[in-house]
Amino acid sequence: MRITDIRHVSAPLASEMSNAFISFKTMTTNVVAVETDVVRDGERVTGYGFSSNGRYAQPGLLASRFLPRLHEADPASLLDETGENVDPQAVWRTLMANEKPGGHGERSFCIGALDMAVWDLHAKLAGKPLWTILSERYNGGRYDEAVLVYPGGGYYRADKDIEQLVAEMRGYRDAGYRICKMKVGGLSLADDLKRIEAAAEALGSGETLAVDANGRFALEEAIAFANAVEPFRLAWFEEPGDPLDYHLNAELVGHYPHAIATGENLFSHQDMNNLLRFGGLRPDVDWAQPDPSLCYGLTETLVMLDEAERLGWSRRRFLPHGGHQLGLNMAAGLQLGGTESYPGVFAPYGGFADDIPIVDGHVTLPRDQPGIGMELKPALMDEMRKRLELD
Structure with missing residues (x-):
């Protein structure tokens, strides 16, 4: 070969x-x-x-x-x-x-x-499917039959109002998702609270809604936002401040009893180690979210997971960012906590195989498709082959 x-x-x-x-x-x-x-x-x-x-x-x-x-x-x-x-x-x-x-x-x-x-x-x-190889080689043959997935959505658009946000969240719920994520930090606190309240109502409770500030807040803003959303008991508050501001994370944890999630913009196992050591994150409450396609790949992410376990973190507290099938394979074969999906954005790169159903917030992976499974997304394969001039 x-x-x-x-x-x-x-x-x-x-x-x-x-x-x-x-x-x-x-x-x-x-x-x-x-x-x-x-x-x-x-x-x-x-x-x-x-x-x-x-x-x-x-x-x-x-x-x-x-x-x-x-x-x-x-x-x-x-x-x-x-x-x-x-x-x-x-x-x-x-x-x-x-x-x-x-x-x-x-x-x-x-x-x-x-x-x-x-x-x-x-x-x-x-x-073999990649998840099978990961299970056999790095997880003692264990794997998850079904993987928790959540859609990354709720983005801002100039023409998007609260009614459209509510329709988006209801669409995810009707598609089978149970936990959904939306963007925050792009409007005033008062306006974002209106959006959060509407989205939580559409999903049935705040506990099934996660919010993502994409690193927008300074410490005082992050604390004010956390205090305002605490009654919602959100699934998690994602990336409240700059990804390398471990002090902000540690301080915020002292003001916010519910889950914090971060890590998508850390690009090495050393960065992740620093977050887990100095970011104040609680291994029984909070979530780590590395993106394997941005942090030197699956190869480096495997090192992250091994070192996190030595620091007392379970793999179940890891949720790969990126909304792609690599994260899905990792979540199944390595028994992570779940993974993100992008069913409505970043097409055709986001989301999973066209015929994978979402049942009660979980998906199962095909057993007969070798590799990551991109061939099960015809639109993705057509786009990549066209761009790479492989036709």
Whole structure:
């Protein structure tokens, strides 16, 4: 088995919506494909990957820095002990060769997209769903038959009023979701409270509603917001302040008895360790939310989970951010607490396979689709293949 080509492109995620901090009008994402010389059913076995929303594509870094390292590597050094499959750990080490510690940021998104494609390829060559491989290799064969999922929604739009927000939340509930998430921090506290009250009523209770400030608040604002929403007993209050302001998190926990969630904008296991050590988060109450496609990939996220367990955190307190099928495979095979979904936004990259039903807030994964399962989303495959000129 040999890798014959690695294609990449910057693809648009353009949308008129926004969160409390950024607009998505000019947002892009990395899309990559790792092709091999293995042919099955008349097609080359290829792994696909992309970066999550919220960060811009970095085609220059991929072309000038990371892909040359793979092209220059001894092909055998990228394979596992059988010589018939790619070794994701070996590929990751090659990508990170000669990289100085620290400096986590733009490079982590490039490697995250490549790492997704390599794990997709690895599982396809093994002829197994990725969640099965994760279960067997990293979880003693254990897995979850059904995974808790929640939709990331409630974005701001210039033409979106409270009635439309309520309709959106009811649509998620009718689709089978039980916990739903909405954006906050983009309006005044009084206006956001009206939105929260309406969304909670639409869902049946505040306990089935999570809110996400996308790092908008300073400490005093975060405390004021937390005090205002405490009576709702929200499912969680997500990313109240800057992701690296561990002091803010620690202080806020002292003022807010309900769950805090954060971690999607941390890009290394060292960052996650610092959050869990110094961010005041409670391992029996709060949630950690790394995004595997942004934090150097599944390979790095596995290190995060191992080190979190040594710090006293259960994997059940981890909810992968990103709303994609990689997070879903991880949640099932590693028995995490659940995962995010994007059924209504960031199409076609968000959301799960077209025919996966949501039952009482949970989904089950297919057992007969090798890889991550992107082929079960025809619109996604059509978009990626078109962008990568694979047709």
